[in-house]
Amino acid sequence: MSQKIPVTILTGFLGSGKTTLLNQLLESGLMADSAVIVNEFGAISIDAELVVGVDEEILQINNGCICCTVRTDLVTTITNLLSGTKPIRRILIETTGLADPAPIIQSFIVDEVLSTKTMLDAVVTVVDATHIDRWLADQSTGENIAAEQIAFADIVVVSKLDLAEEGRLAKCEATIRAINPMARVLAPIEGRLNVASIVDVKAFDLKNCLAIEPLLLSDLEHEHEHDTSVISVEVREERSLDGPGFFKWLNAFVQQNGDRLLRCKGILSLTGEARRWVFHGVHMTLEGRPGRPWAGSEPRISAIVFIGRGLDAVQIRNDIAGLTQPDASLVA
Ligand SMILES: Nc1nc2c(ncn2[C@@H]2O[C@H](COP(=O)(O)OP(=O)(O)OP(=O)(O)O)[C@@H](O)[C@H]2O)c(=O)[nH]1
Structure with missing residues (x-):
């Protein structure tokens, strides 16, 4: 059987630094022969425009989140990629800042094509050190998306420490650990991360996801409730x-x-x-x-x-x- 293609899910709340990290990855040269899928909440694409010019293919899924309204578009996009003639070594998906990782993870476990041909390598969540407390305190809906993104992370990257007060990393780490004690927590040094620590790391562990969401595999009707406000x-x-x-x-x-x-x-x-x-x-x-x-x-x-x-x-x-x-x- 041919080797499964590793998939990285790059998530994190609005403006946390996902595209910034994606650009560092692309500039590093580590992403040769990778396919990158960028999902945007709005109808017009800005993120894809801000991704550095590279040879890797950048595919866009706009006008909704791949965790709900355009979830089937994700499966179709990847299925098409896998049946194309171009060899792909890796897939990276940048979600919208409002995405719930659980339904996306579920697609990779339960969809026949995706589960046969790909394997989740890691869910990487970027956490904005300057705004995370405010987002976690938001109780306007039943589900706090920033908390969900941390809970399902295999790796958390803490961004914007350069804008934060001294000692902020330790506080962020404690906050992250309270939600997800298992995740690796990484902090960029002078704004740059050793990007080799987030791809091809085999960090995804279904057991951890099931501990957070026991219905992940069985509840196929699991509909993530978006904050429609x-x-x-x-x-x-x-x-x-x-x-x-x-x-x-x-x-x-x-x-x-x-x-x-x-x-x-x-x-x-x-x-x-x-x-x-x-x-x-x-x-x-x-x-x-x-x-x-x-x-x-x-x-x-x-x-x-x-x-x-x-x-x-x-x-x-x-x-x-x-x-x-x-x-x-x-x-x-
Ligand atoms: N000072 C500082 N700014 C950062 C850092 N990371 C990201 N930014 C800035 O934060 C802003 C948002 O960064 P993006 O990378 O676009 O964030 P994003 O998560 O892709 O945003 P959305 O996809 O719109 O949710 C930009 O102005 C970045 O330059 C960081 O570590 N330090």
């Missing part, structure tokens, strides 16, 4: 934005909505700017930086996503439309 507002703008005006608006918006705004991110076309601008926000933290230059033939379209509760999509879109400059896309 969390919505995604996508903005796609073909006219370039006035940079200072947009960032002033964004700062004010984040200050006013930081509690219910879980995540925002975007790739922007700014007037008079030859480079794409990328910004990230998690609650009230915001970070922006120039990205690669717009390619000559590339349409200069801004793509922005806001994820949160009680967001007013019409107001957000109107506000942003008011910050565009009609002829700006001609100015580079």
